[in-house]
Amino acid sequence: MSDAPARPAQAVDRHMLEALVCPQTGATLSYDPARQELISRAAGLAYPIRNGIPIMLIDEARKLD
Incomplete structure (x- = not known):
């Protein structure tokens, strides 16, 4: 296990x-x-x-609970 600090998440262009819209429904998306x-x-x-x-x-998406 490395003692290196965790990398911050890369910035995402707002x-x-x-x-972007959902490829399945065309609905808007929210960013988490x-x-x-x-x-x-x-x-x-x-x-x-x-x-x-x-x-x-769609195959890479996680199903929400």
């Missing part, structure tokens, strides 16, 4: 996030900075953001 996810309440899915890049694939 203008880009405003342009703590989990680095884009949330689609309409679809019940959370799309991950990896290295500052939203992964907008």
Whole structure:
């Protein structure tokens, strides 16, 4: 295990996030900075953001409880 400090999450371009919609429903998304996810309440899915890049694939999304 490394003693190196944790890397901060990469900044996400807010203008880009405003342009994205859920690929399943076309609904707007909300940004969860703590989990680095884009949330689609309409679809019940959370799309991950990896290295500052939203992964907008339904197969990669986490189902919300």
